[in-house]
Amino acid sequence: MAYDLDLENRFTHHPPGPDQPAQYEKVRAGGLALAKLLEEVCPSSPELTRAVNAVDDAVMLANAAIARRSVAH
Structure with a gap:
Protein backbone atom coordinates (compact mmCIF):
# COMPACT_ATOMS: atom_id res chain seq x y z
CA MET A 1 0.00 0.00 0.00
CA ALA A 2 1.43 3.37 -1.00
CA TYR A 3 1.77 6.16 1.52
CA ASP A 4 -0.56 9.10 0.81
CA LEU A 5 1.73 12.08 0.25
CA ASP A 6 -1.19 14.51 0.61
CA LEU A 7 0.27 16.61 -2.20
CA GLU A 8 -2.75 18.84 -2.83
CA ASN A 9 -2.88 19.91 0.80
CA ARG A 10 0.89 20.31 1.10
CA PHE A 11 1.22 22.52 -1.96
CA THR A 12 -1.88 24.65 -1.57
CA HIS A 13 -1.99 28.09 0.00
CA HIS A 14 -3.71 28.05 3.39
CA PRO A 15 -4.82 31.55 4.38
CA PRO A 16 -4.87 31.90 8.16
CA GLY A 17 -8.13 31.61 10.02
CA PRO A 18 -8.95 34.11 12.75
CA ASP A 19 -7.30 32.15 15.57
CA GLN A 20 -4.24 30.92 13.69
CA PRO A 21 -1.93 33.98 13.95
CA ALA A 22 -2.07 33.69 17.75
CA GLN A 23 -1.29 29.97 17.53
CA TYR A 24 1.68 30.64 15.23
CA GLU A 25 3.00 33.25 17.66
CA LYS A 26 2.73 30.85 20.62
CA VAL A 27 4.71 28.23 18.72
CA ARG A 28 7.38 30.75 17.66
CA ALA A 29 7.64 32.15 21.20
CA GLY A 30 8.08 28.66 22.62
CA GLY A 31 10.71 27.84 20.02
CA LEU A 32 12.59 31.07 20.73
CA ALA A 33 12.50 30.41 24.47
CA LEU A 34 13.91 26.91 23.99
CA ALA A 35 16.58 28.11 21.56
CA LYS A 36 17.66 30.82 24.04
CA LEU A 37 17.81 28.26 26.84
CA LEU A 38 19.98 25.99 24.71
CA GLU A 39 22.26 28.90 23.84
CA GLU A 40 22.55 29.74 27.56
CA VAL A 41 23.33 26.27 28.91
CA GLU A 47 25.75 19.87 18.62
CA LEU A 48 24.32 23.18 19.79
CA THR A 49 23.90 24.27 16.19
CA ARG A 50 22.08 21.04 15.40
CA ALA A 51 19.86 21.41 18.46
CA VAL A 52 18.88 24.97 17.49
CA ASN A 53 18.28 23.83 13.91
CA ALA A 54 16.02 21.07 15.24
CA VAL A 55 14.01 23.63 17.21
CA ASP A 56 13.72 25.74 14.05
CA ASP A 57 12.49 22.69 12.12
CA ALA A 58 10.00 21.85 14.87
CA VAL A 59 8.57 25.38 14.80
CA MET A 60 8.16 25.26 11.03
CA LEU A 61 6.50 21.84 11.13
CA ALA A 62 4.19 22.86 13.97
CA ASN A 63 3.12 25.96 12.06
CA ALA A 64 2.55 23.82 8.96
CA ALA A 65 0.35 21.53 11.04
CA ILE A 66 -1.69 24.52 12.21
CA ALA A 67 -2.03 25.82 8.66
CA ARG A 68 -2.80 22.52 6.98
CA ARG A 69 -4.87 20.70 9.57
CA SER A 70 -6.97 23.32 11.32
CA VAL A 71 -10.69 22.59 11.38
CA ALA A 72 -11.46 26.05 9.95
CA HIS A 73 -10.18 24.92 6.54
Whole structure:
Protein backbone atom coordinates (compact mmCIF):
# COMPACT_ATOMS: atom_id res chain seq x y z
CA MET A 1 0.00 0.00 0.00
CA ALA A 2 1.43 3.37 -1.00
CA TYR A 3 1.77 6.16 1.52
CA ASP A 4 -0.56 9.10 0.81
CA LEU A 5 1.73 12.08 0.25
CA ASP A 6 -1.19 14.51 0.61
CA LEU A 7 0.27 16.61 -2.20
CA GLU A 8 -2.75 18.84 -2.83
CA ASN A 9 -2.88 19.91 0.80
CA ARG A 10 0.89 20.31 1.10
CA PHE A 11 1.22 22.52 -1.96
CA THR A 12 -1.88 24.65 -1.57
CA HIS A 13 -1.99 28.09 0.00
CA HIS A 14 -3.71 28.05 3.39
CA PRO A 15 -4.82 31.55 4.38
CA PRO A 16 -4.87 31.90 8.16
CA GLY A 17 -8.13 31.61 10.02
CA PRO A 18 -8.95 34.11 12.75
CA ASP A 19 -7.30 32.15 15.57
CA GLN A 20 -4.24 30.92 13.69
CA PRO A 21 -1.93 33.98 13.95
CA ALA A 22 -2.07 33.69 17.75
CA GLN A 23 -1.29 29.97 17.53
CA TYR A 24 1.68 30.64 15.23
CA GLU A 25 3.00 33.25 17.66
CA LYS A 26 2.73 30.85 20.62
CA VAL A 27 4.71 28.23 18.72
CA ARG A 28 7.38 30.75 17.66
CA ALA A 29 7.64 32.15 21.20
CA GLY A 30 8.08 28.66 22.62
CA GLY A 31 10.71 27.84 20.02
CA LEU A 32 12.59 31.07 20.73
CA ALA A 33 12.50 30.41 24.47
CA LEU A 34 13.91 26.91 23.99
CA ALA A 35 16.58 28.11 21.56
CA LYS A 36 17.66 30.82 24.04
CA LEU A 37 17.81 28.26 26.84
CA LEU A 38 19.98 25.99 24.71
CA GLU A 39 22.26 28.90 23.84
CA GLU A 40 22.55 29.74 27.56
CA VAL A 41 23.33 26.27 28.91
CA CYS A 42 25.14 24.54 26.05
CA PRO A 43 28.69 25.21 24.95
CA SER A 44 29.14 26.58 21.46
CA SER A 45 29.47 23.46 19.36
CA PRO A 46 28.21 21.64 16.31
CA GLU A 47 25.75 19.87 18.62
CA LEU A 48 24.32 23.18 19.79
CA THR A 49 23.90 24.27 16.19
CA ARG A 50 22.08 21.04 15.40
CA ALA A 51 19.86 21.41 18.46
CA VAL A 52 18.88 24.97 17.49
CA ASN A 53 18.28 23.83 13.91
CA ALA A 54 16.02 21.07 15.24
CA VAL A 55 14.01 23.63 17.21
CA ASP A 56 13.72 25.74 14.05
CA ASP A 57 12.49 22.69 12.12
CA ALA A 58 10.00 21.85 14.87
CA VAL A 59 8.57 25.38 14.80
CA MET A 60 8.16 25.26 11.03
CA LEU A 61 6.50 21.84 11.13
CA ALA A 62 4.19 22.86 13.97
CA ASN A 63 3.12 25.96 12.06
CA ALA A 64 2.55 23.82 8.96
CA ALA A 65 0.35 21.53 11.04
CA ILE A 66 -1.69 24.52 12.21
CA ALA A 67 -2.03 25.82 8.66
CA ARG A 68 -2.80 22.52 6.98
CA ARG A 69 -4.87 20.70 9.57
CA SER A 70 -6.97 23.32 11.32
CA VAL A 71 -10.69 22.59 11.38
CA ALA A 72 -11.46 26.05 9.95
CA HIS A 73 -10.18 24.92 6.54
